[in-house]
Amino acid sequence: MGRIRTKENKATVVAEVKELFQDVQMAMVIDYQGLTVAEITDLRNRLRPLGGTCKITKNTLVKIALEGQPQWQPMEDYLKGTSALLLLKDDLGGAIKAYKKFQKDTKKTELRGGVLEGRALSQADVEAIGDLPSKEQLMGQIAGAINALATKLAFGIKEVPASLARGIQAYSEKE
Numbered sequence: 001m002g003r004i005r006t007k008e009n010k011a012t013v014v015a016e017v018k019e020l021f022q023d024v025q026m027a028m029v030i031d032y033q034g035l036t037v038a039e040i041t042d043l044r045n046r047l048r049p050l051g052g053t054c055k056i057t058k059n060t061l062v063k064i065a066l067e068g069q070p071q072w073q074p075m076e077d078y079l080k081g082t083s084a085l086l087l088l089k090d091d092l093g094g095a096i097k098a099y100k101k102f103q104k105d106t107k108k109t110e111l112r113g114g115v116l117e118g119r120a121l122s123q124a125d126v127e128a129i130g131d132l133p134s135k136e137q138l139m140g141q142i143a144g145a146i147n148a149l150a151t152k153l154a155f156g157i158k159e160v161p162a163s164l165a166r167g168i169q170a171y172s173e174k175e
Helices: 002-020 037-050 059-065 070-078 092-106 123-130 135-174
Strands: 026-031 052-056 083-088 110-116 119-121
Touching: 002 052, 002 059, 002 083, 026 070, 026 092, 037 052, 037 083, 037 092, 052 092, 059 083, 070 110, 070 119, 083 092, 092 110, 092 123, 110 123, 119 123
Parallel strands: none
Antiparallel strands: 026 083, 026 110, 052 083, 110 119
C-alpha cells in the first residue's frame, strides 16, 4: 500500500515541477547543502517579490518532469547532489542580485549554473545577467533620453521664429 502512495507522490511532484516551468524565463541550479529550513524560507521570501521561486526536489524527478522540453535539457548537467532550482519569471537581474546577496549573507550555497532560452549558462554568465540594469532602470533611461530630445527640439523650434525675426530686422535696417 505504501508503494502506491509513493508513486502517487512522485507523480504529483513531477506534475508540479512541470507546471512551475511553464512561465519561467530562466532557471538556475544551486547546491543548497548546509542551509537550514529558515534560510531556505528566507531565500524564497527574497525571490518571491521578484517573480522567482525556489524549488527543492529530487534530481531524478526534475529530469522526468523536463523530458520532452529541449529548452531545459542543458540543466541536467547541473543536477547532481543537493540541488535547488531557482526559477525566474520576470525580473531576472533583480532575482539574481537577490540570490547573490543571500549567498553573501549565508556563505553556504554554490551556484552551479543556469539555463536561458535553451542555452547552458556558467556561473559567470549568470552573474553577468545579474549585473544588467533592471527593466525599470532601462525604462527610466529611455524616458530621460526622450525628455532631453523633446526639450532640445522645443528650443530648436522656438529659435526658428526668433532667428527669422532677427533676419528680417537686420534686412530692414540695411535698407
